[in-house]
Amino acid sequence: MDYSNFISQLLKGNPRAVARLITFVENDIDAAEEIINSIYEYTGKAYILGITGAPGTGKSTFISTLTKFYVDEGKKVGIICVDPTSPLTGGALLGDRIRMKQNFSLKNVFIRSMANRGQLGGLARATEDVIKILDAYGCDIIIIETVGVGQSEVDIFKSAQTVVVLLVPGLGDDIQAIKSGIMEITDIFVVNKMDFPGADKKVAEIKQMLEFRNNYKYDSKDLSVKYAKIELWTPEITKVNSKTGENFDELLKLIKKHELFLKESGVISNYMKNRITNETLQILKHKLTQKIEELLTSNKEIGEYINQAIQKSLDPYSMANLIIKKLGLN
C-alpha cells in the first residue's frame, strides 16, 4: 500500500490522515516500518507526558482538565488512552473518552483510544509509533494515559519525559508507598480528589517515603547511571481536584520544573539514549522472535535437536546455544 498521500496530508495537519495512519501502524508492523521511516525526520518536537495510576484514580478526568489548561495556553495537545484487551476474547472496551467530553470538539485536541492487545507493561505495542505520528502532526504536548496499572506496569517511564502518578486518598497504607514498581519511576506524585478525607495524610505518607529515598541519592553529576532521569531528580508531590481544576496551576509549575531539570542537568540526552535503545530492542525482539519461530518449526536440523531433547540426550539450554551458533550470533 502507498502511504505517501496520507503522510503529506498528515504534515499539512489533516486529522483524518492522522487517524488512518494510526490505524495502519496499530494493525500492521510492516506498515508501521514504512510510515515511521517516512515521518521520523519530522518528529522530536513534542513533550511527552505519561499519566499512570491504579484503576479509578481519575486519570481520564485529570487528563481532560489538564488538557484544557494547555489548550488555553495555545498548545496543540495529543492524547493517547490505552485500555486493556480481554485475554479471553481479544475484545476491548475503550471508555476513556467519556471523561473527556469537554475536549471532543476542540480544534487543537486529538484524542485516540488504543487497546493494549495483550502487551504487558501498561502500554500498547504501537504506542511509540502513535507518539511519532502525533508528533509529526505538530502536537506540542502528547499525553499518554496508561491502562489502570497495578504496581509493576512501568513501561511508561521509558517513553515519557515526565511521569505523573495519580493517587487517591484512602487507597493503600504506608507500606504500599515503599514497594517497588511504579512508586520508583514517578517524577511527580499527584494526590487526586483532594476534597476527599485523607488527602493530606496521603501527601504526608509520600513525603516520608521520598525522604527515605533521598538517603540513597546518587551524585547529581553522575550521568552514567542507567536511569539518571529517575536517580537524579527528587520527585515532587502535590494534590489537585480534577473536577474543579483546583491547584492545577501548581501542578503545571511542577511539570515545567521537571522539564527544565531534564534540560539543564543534561539528563535529557541520557533519557533519549535509553528511549531509543529500548525502542530498538523491542523492534529487534519482535523481528527476531518471528524469524526464530519460523526457524524452529521449519528447519530440519533444529527438528532433529528437538527429537534429541525429547530423548533426553540434549537439554533446552544446550539446544538454544546450538541455535544461537547456527544464527551466527555468538
Next chain:
Amino acid sequence: MSTEKKIKVLVCKPGLDGHDRGAKVLARALRDAGMEVIYTGIHQTPDDVVNTVIQEDPDAVMLSMLSGAHNALCPLIMEKLKEHGIDDVLVAVGGIIPDEDKVFLENHGLKGFYGPGTNLKTIVEFVKNNLKR
C-alpha cells in the same frame, strides 16, 4: 503474517437522552465478540460524534436512540461525515425506531434499526456482515 486487524466500533448516544443501558449492553456484547469498542456515553452532539469518528477511525458506528430525535440527528451526522469525506464506515441506528421512519433513515445511508429484545448475536453478525472495508 504481521497484521492484527481488529474490528473497531464506536457506540454512542446522540442527543438529549440518558437511557444508556441498551448502549452499554451492546458495547459489552461487541467487546465479547472480540471487537474493540469505544464507548463515549450520552449527550453527544452530531459534531462530537463526527469528531470522534475522525480521530478514532472506527469501522462501524452504532447510534443508540430512544428519544425520538433520530430523524433530526441521524441525517445530520451522515451529512457531516460526508463533508469530511468519510464514506467507508458502517453507520447503524437502533433503539426505538418506528417502522414508518426506516425508509427515510435508509435513504440517508443508515442501517440496522434493531429494537429492544433483539438477540445480541444478531447485532454482532450484522456488524460483521455489513462492514464497508
